[in-house]
Amino acid sequence: MESFSDDSDAGLPPADYAILCDFLRERTGLSFTEAKRYFVDRRVAARMAAVGARDIRDYMNLLRFQASGEELQRLVNVMTVNETYFFREKYQFDCLVNAALDEVVRGRPPGSRVRIWSAGCSTGEEAYSIAIMLLEHWRRVDDFEIELHASDIDSTVLERAQAGIYEERSLQGLPAHLRAKYFQKVGSAPDRWQIMEELRDSIEFSRVNITDPQQVRAFRGIDVIFCRNLLIYFDDIGRREAASMFHDALAPNGFVCLGHSESMSRMSSLFVPRRFPDAILYQKPAGGTAP
Amino acid sequence: MALVKAKKNTTTPSEPGPAADPAANPSTGPHTGLTDADPAARRQAARALAQSPAPGAVPALAGRLVVEDDPGVREAILTALVRIGTGEAAAALLPLLDREDAGLRNAVLESVQQMPAAAAAPAVLPLLDHPDSDLRIFAVQLLGAMSHPERLGWLSGVVERDAHVNVCLAAAEALAETGDPAALPSLERLALRFPGDPMVGFSVDAARRRFQGG
Missing domain, CATH: 3.40.50.150 (Vaccinia Virus protein VP39)
Known part of the structure; x- marks a missing residue:
């Protein structure tokens, strides 16, 4: 896995983007396609900065293993932004x-x-x-x-x-x-x-x-x-x-x-x-x- | 049947009427409401005092807490005292730490921890000199959970001076959790004070490893 590059427009490498999307789909039911890359990249970058994650690996570890699950929830919320969905959970x-x-x-x-x-x-x-x-x-x-x-x-x-x-x-x-x-x-x-x-x-x-x-x-x-x-x-x-x-x-x-x-x-x-x-x-x- | 619109302006039998709100009734005050026979009125009174603390609110709440047996009211009173969050509120709760009721003791610990550290700490510090070592351990737990710039100094003082090994162990654990290597000299001296105690040795070793990132 790699971190976001210095060029913030570059976003996550494709493999990491796919891992993140699979993880989100598995844990929350939210589905993000390649067409949503810009939307997802910006929000993940903001959350990584907010928690001080060194790279996407660091951040994924937090998402996967944080006992409280709070960061996953925060990420989900910025992804949905008052835009919940039918039959969520x-x-x-x-x-x-x-x-x-x-x-x-x-x-x-x-x-x-x-x-x-x-x-x-x-x-x-x-x-x-x-x-x-x-x-x-x-x-x-x-x-x-x-x-x-x-x-x-x-x-x-x-x-x-x-x-x-x-x-x-x-x-x-x-x-x-x-x-x-x-x-x-x-x-x-x-x-x-x-x-x-x-x-x-x-x-x-x-x-x-x-x-x-x-x-x-x-x-x-x-x-x-x-x-x-x-x-x-x-x-x-x-x-x-x-x-x-x-x-x-x-x-x-x-x-x-x-x-x-x-x-x-x-x-x-x-x-x-x-x-x-x-x-x-x-x-x-x-x-x-x-x- | 199935889905029906909620009835407007109706109450269920369990809902207290308007008179149950002490803040809305000029003939009674929140203090009076704390002794109402209806638990719902007592909860309302506690919340009213939290929202607009009147003179005498803290002793009234603490006094009721001592005799209150309804868990919902007890929780409302504790939450009100946390919301008031003054040194007086913390000081009013701390005497309950020597009660037999473990549930109440834990609730008091949790409540004082949720108060602002700057307000609660001055009320907690005198407990470090209490003759009962259990109360000193509670004080250490409270101070260890506080976000206060003097926390390290207080806890180091305990491991350097307290005569009871269990109090020192509680402070050593709290110091280790701070993750601050500045605590290490005090912990090393603790190991020298209790050289034959395996728990002390274990705690100091654990803290050492933690500070070294191991």
Whole structure:
């Protein structure tokens, strides 16, 4: 492997670029072709400078072996830049529909409410992915009234989430039959798709700072909170406050789903990790006390 | 059924009403809220004090922490004290390090570590002279985790002077983690103070290797 040359326009050597892209695809599902070279090179160079990596080998070692996974997450975030995508880290949605929700509704009468909150929803891909996963894969979806809440601190991305218009890149992880079922093309644009009105109307979008107690008080009795790849941008005390807010917002036995590189045990002792076949979630104990 | 729009302006049975927010109720203050029978109100009171620390907030929070048994409220109080982050807040937490409750002790350690080092360190330093060696070890752990320009001097002082080998070992470990070779002379003298102790020898060797990049 080589480092970036002094000529910053040269970017990564082709072999290293391919190794990096394979690694990113394997770990995150993000796919970058040769056509995205300039985009990728610039962001990798910026991250290497930020962490003081001597060369791309040094940086790849950090990406592969850093225990916290924080740098991988930071790289992914600058690669996606408020441009998340449908079915990102899908195994967590699989966990929701294959195991967690069945546990949530155990003992509840049909017709009860189930509340799911996408916290830090950005432009809405996560919330809509949850909706599609529920409709497609949760066998008890018609037995309950399911509320989907989605929030972000950024009003601009919320407007985009409510509009529900996405470009090809956001939809790359979505199977074709689901795109055909839940989206329609926008006008004559070749790669702009809008999610169907029924789904747009089923999600309650709101602007929320998750560390503000007054704003979070509107969320109570939530059964599952998705807060993925957001808390890595908080400092220790901010993470701790957010975890405490989630604890308040959750119903007993409710779950928090964090990003794959995040761990609740480093933020709060209020939750119990639960290992399901598809993913690890963090549960609020029924009595409020982690053993 | 399936997907439904969330009901606007409604609350679930678990949600406290507006009166549960002590900051919003002029007849009560956050201090009063800390003793409310409802844990949700106590959490709200703690957070209100963190956002707008009133005079007497720290002793009120610390006083409640001692008797609080709800984990959510306990966490809200600890987080509030970290957010306040003054020397007074650190000093209010440190006496809890001698409690039997290991969970509370660990929470206190973690909380003081998250406070600004410049505020917390002056409260921690007197613990280095405490007669209880366990408390001195806690103090060493706290100082070792702080980003403070005098950290090396404090920890070196411990390995040079403390009579208890376990306190010295804790300080040696913290010094090794600093990665600063300036700590080596103190560590060498520690090895001479406890020549027959294999753990001391091991720790000093490990630090030596670390400083030499081995």
